[in-house]
Amino acid sequence: MSKLYTGAEIVFKCMEDQKVEFIFGYPGGAVLPIYDELKNHDDIKHILARHEQGAGHAAEGYARSCGKPGVVLVTSGPGATNVVTALTDAYMDSIPLVCISGQVPTHLIGTDAFQECDTTGITRPCTKHNWLVKDVKDLAKTIHKAFEVATTGRPGPVLVDIPKDIQFQKAKYTNFKKQKKLNGKSNNRFSQKDIDKLIDMMSKAKQPIFYTGGGVINSGPKASEKLRELVSITSFPITSTLQGLGSFPGDDNQFLGMLGMHGTYEANNAMHDCDLMINIGARFDDRITGKIDEFSPKSKKVHIDIDPSSINKNVKVDLPIVGDVSDVISLLIKTIKKNKPNFLKSNKQNTSKWWEQIAKWRSVNSLNFINSDKTIKPQFAIQRLYELTKNKDTFITTEVGQHQMWAAQHYKFDKPNRWMTSGGLGTMGYGLPAAVGVQIAHPDKLVVDIAGEASVLMTMQEMSTAVQYNLPIKIFILNNEYMGMVRQWQELLHEKNYSESYTAALPDFVKLAEAYGCAGIRAKTPDELDQKIQEMIDVKKPVIFDCLVDKEENCFPMIPSGKPHNQMLLGPNDQKQNKITGKGKTLV
């Protein structure tokens, strides 16, 4: 007879078979048997967060930066409800997470027991799938299935709820054999014909554009390599969503910058005026499209996505290609090389006028801002951070708000998996715990959380985690004492009624850093900025960097609500600004 294992042992057997190295979690009554088992598994390291939301975001940061699923372990009741924000965040941004939650013993389920909640009910809409394990014999199968669901197709979070009595009960464990190529063919529903059709459209296009998103990153590093090759053999311009940054080098001449609500003038105008839009792994989010009825009215649209339900959800497309980005691009490149060896040459003639137009838009220099020698402009702070860290293979996380958009605009990424930001859900408090997870995955790399002072206070307690595990994360706070993006909207749309967007009684971040046992640095003027940033980089400890920036700077360019791409508000430096702002203000 084969050996019997407890439910808690089976959880770790599964983790080992899934090659899990780190678990982010927080103990509690209903998961104690699993925590008790932890000591017998040296190859799995538990990272103790200070709040389950932090554990969830840390697992997200880990997953995003290294491509492996993040594993979260929480207790029942409040443990489970606290992790809901992170699960939803991972669901919106397609991040593979496997969350194991404890549950009250099966005989108490439904009795309103201590720390009981309907975990599978609560997390149903924010996971790809979830399971309540009611029989220990199903446990191993369920956990392995959970990993499969989280990591295949369009990735996402899953949750396995394990009642405490199941963690004690015993069952057999048969070793898990990973099925080959789970993620392969089954998701690909495209044919050579689709590719041929796409190449035909590409060869006729005079004003083409690639619009790429997080799907390229999720498809793995090979997809980014293939994308670079595709862009170079076509000589088409390319723009990226917030989530797609890094899949194509940010300083390449064919890159138009980020598009969308705070995207560049050239990217948004090119999207509006193009005649062929090739969407690769993006989802026509409302921050991207602006007013749907006037979104890129003249273009034929191609949509490459692994998730069939993304096709035609927001924008009707002419050619859907359902498949893994990497596979689609590989076949596309192969076919172009075989059938159209002169593609690049003929295409350069086709698109020369288009590139001239793009150059005109570029000359507007829409990311420009009026610098100051007295106060630190937030954009300037990010530019300096970029210049001083760009040669270091730096990993950047962010919170949510103005600082996030400035980071996306002014920090140039040239590799995938280096940029971790909460795009879909827009979760303030994401960046600090995410940085913890990133640093766990890459202990020797520089990890910077570009933060706002309001966001970072939401999960500030995770500094304690960073200190405990000697994670030298750098929290680079652009401190303007306002919830900057809220303030900006109030200025532009609510007659400067700054309702509740100013934070009085902020902590002294330098002292706060010291209280946590890390280093605190403050920069007040532009002259001292470089030296202070260098100091931050050189400290081999976690750092909270309090960068005091202009309190009333707005994030431009900006597409106001309900406007098409070609009606942007530009920054104060632009001469056309008054005209556009005036018109924009009456229309928004």
Add this chain to the structure above:
Amino acid sequence: MAKSKSAYSDPGKKGKLDTHIIVVWVDNEAGVLARVAGLFSGRGYNIESLAVAEVDPKRGISRITIVTTGTPQVIEQIKLQLGKLIPVHKVADFMRGDKKIIFKEMALLKLVGNTAKRNKALKVCKKFNPVVLDKTQKSVVLQITALRRDIDTVMGDLKKFGLVSVSRTGAVAMTRGAEIFK
């Protein structure tokens, strides 16, 4: 134009709504109906009626029949979103007017009144295979099977003949001829 102060765009033009019957084959496991119903409520789709029961006890497969309304784009989304749920095996979709499909709903009707009234009531239902399930001196319980609209009409007509209680199912559907749903 009214000033919009929303960070979101204004709603675009509303398309024409069609009624569709969506048939879903699912694993008969805990929470599966909540998943399907939650998907509809969470994404703002309508459920006009719902019928669900296990149809293959051996494999544990249940068949869910949902009547819904939506623009063609919404109906397409409903199908694709349902297809993504892990316990869902397949999804079929039919227009209400589709001649190749049989749709049926069942209703139980309780009428209280004298014999003359009850006989008249039976006459009203005649087209819809009325079955008398229970009869007393004062009352009768009828079963009819028909389309939703027909049952609506019958209910209206029966009001004056002593209709006191109605219990109805959701629609179930089946293709005509030898074909089965793919």
